[in-house]
Amino acid sequence: MKVEVISKEIIKPSSPTPDHLLHYQFSFLDQxxxxxxxxxxxxxxxxxxxQPNSTEISHNLKNSLCEVLNLFYPLAGRIKNNQFIHCNDEGIPFVEARVLDCTLSDVLSNPIPGELNKFMPFELDDITNSLPLGVQLNIFQCGGFAIGQCVSHKxxxxxxxxxxxxxxxxxAxxxxxxxxxxxxxxxxxxPPKEFNIGFDGSVGITKDRVTKRFVFDASQIENLRERYEQSMHNIKKRPTRVETLSTFLWSRFVAATKDSTLNKLYxxxxxxNLRPRFxxxxxxxxxxxxxxxxxxxxxxxxxxGGSDEECGHGVVIPVVREAIDNIDNEYIKKLQKQGDEHLGVMKKRADSFKRGEMATSLxxxxxxxxxxYDNDFGWGRPTWVGSPALTYKNVVLFMDTKEGGGIEAYVSLEEEVMAKFECDSELLSYVAPGAPMLRK
Structure with missing residues (x-):
């Protein structure tokens, strides 16, 4: 897929940020x-x-960006030393690009996450970039378009x-x-912390990774839910869609990695999200x-271990629920008071990860x-919302399909592991054929 940049400009807030807001302090969790x-x-x-022509679309998007940056003023500033954002209204890059050799329907019929990175304004794993936000408008020859946005996780x-x-x-x-x-x-x-011990936020970023997208229909997820529910005893509530699919994908990940994992620990x-847990x-x-x-x-x-049952989904769902339930208001209070202790634990985990001593995690x-799908800029809801390749290995991202209660799973693994994972017969027996965003 060829994507040709035709213009770049900096979009600034339409009104200057007041002096008392020029210093946006990172929280400890931002750091x-x-x-x-x-x-x-x-x-x-x-x-x-x-839909107007592409020139009017671009004009509308840029004008509305100027307005929304007044509300989200830190996004128009620059990140400084993992401590704060200087909200100097320096602005954000807005890139326009043409997609030359394929139509929108070509992309949607077979989305390849690695190719979708071409629709983004800059590299997603660029840890030296001080820009909080970037936008790229990608225009197809058929008249369709794609808006690529990326916001710094900092x-x-x-x-x-x-x-x-x-x-x-x-x-807009x-x-x-x-x-x-x-x-x-x-x-x-x-409140932010002074880091007197090293902290490396890039641990886990590796070039030796590949992201693949797997789609699961609502009916197949329901089949898995029923299968798990029947085999689990004393369960108070049935598994959610996310619990079901994460457990299933974890079992297939174990099957793909068990021969190379020495201690068999996962x-x-x-x-x-902490907001509802306060x-x-x-x-x-x-x-x-x-x-x-x-x-x-x-x-x-x-x-x-290899089959779904042998990988112990009857154990996994209750254990995951317990770990999530433990992130409660008491956990949050402790985190607020003992941030230094939490940072120390994180550093130990990172060091263990680098030495290869950690249990294999997904x-x-x-x-x-x-x-x-609420992102209607004035020309209707998106046909499809997707993701480019993920920046870390051993990561799974879930997104709802547009209709029908299905889930799209973006799975990022080392290339060698993915070669086994994507050929797993049990996995493929549940993966939906085709591209649901194009079904009528």
Whole structure:
């Protein structure tokens, strides 16, 4: 796929940031967030009835960006030394590009995450980049277009990111009346720390990785739920879609790696939104990194493990639930008071990871039930929302399909592991054929 950049410009807020807001202090959780970008790709089919030409689309997007950056003023500044953002209204890059040798339907019929990186304004794992935000408008010859956005994880988690995109879209379509503006208070909840011990936010980034996308229909997820529910005793509530699919993919990951894992120890890790876990819950309008990782105790896998049952889904779901339940208001209070202790634990884990002593972990992050398809900039909802290749190995990202309760799973593994994983017969028996975003 050939994507040719035709213009680059810097978009600045339409109004200057007040002097008292020029210094946006990172919270402790911002400081320890990964030094990568959260990407989002929004694809729109050409609609001759409602859609203006590409010049007008670009003009509208840039004008509305100027307005939304007034609300999200730190995004127009520059990151300084993992400590703060200088909110100097320096602006964000807006790139325009033409897609030369394929149509929108070509991309949507077979989305390849590694190729989708060409729709992004810069490298997602560039840990030296001080820009909090970048946007790229990709125009197809058929009239369709894709908006590539990436926000630095140093300033925003998934919830914050989708809040920005949704409000930007609302301003673009002239729906300012229903906007709930962001609140920048995370540094008061988790005050920043002086790091007197080294912290490397790039641990886990590796070039030897590949991301593949697997789609699961609602009916296949339901089949797995019923299968797990029947085999699990004394379970208080049936597995959720995300619990079901993460357990299934974890079992296939174990099957693909068990021969190369010496100690047969595994961990399951889930990203958890902290906002609803405060007492009382925080508003979703709170911007920043307000998430933590729920990490299970090491799980011992029998040397003969391979089938889903042998990998112990009856154990995994309760253990994952317990780890997530442990991230409660008491956990948050402790995290607020003992940030230095938490940082020390993180550093020990990172050092163990580098030495190869850690249990093999698979990380899950879910965008399910987020308003992915609410990004209507005035020309209708996206045809499809997707992701380019992920920046870390051993990571799974879940996103809802547009219709029908299915889930798209982006799986990032080392190339050697992926070669086994993607050929797993049990995995393939549940993967949906075709591209559901094109089904009528």
């Amino acid at each position: 320890i967030a990964p030094q990568v970008y959260n990407p989002l790709l929004l694809f729109y089919e050409h609609n001759a009835k409602t 300033i925003a988690d998934g919830s914050s990111y989708f809040m920005f995109s949704k409000i930007w879209a609302a301003i 379509r002239g729906d300012q009346a229903n906007i709930n503006p962001p609140e920048f208070v995370s540094s008061t909840l988790f 961990r399951v890790v889930h990203a958890v 007492d009382p819950p925080l508003p979703q309008s709170f911007f920043g990194n307000l998430f933590r990782l729920a990490i299970t105790a090491p799980l011992q896998i029998p040397s003969s 990380y899950f992050s879910s965008y399910c039930r987020f308003p992915l």
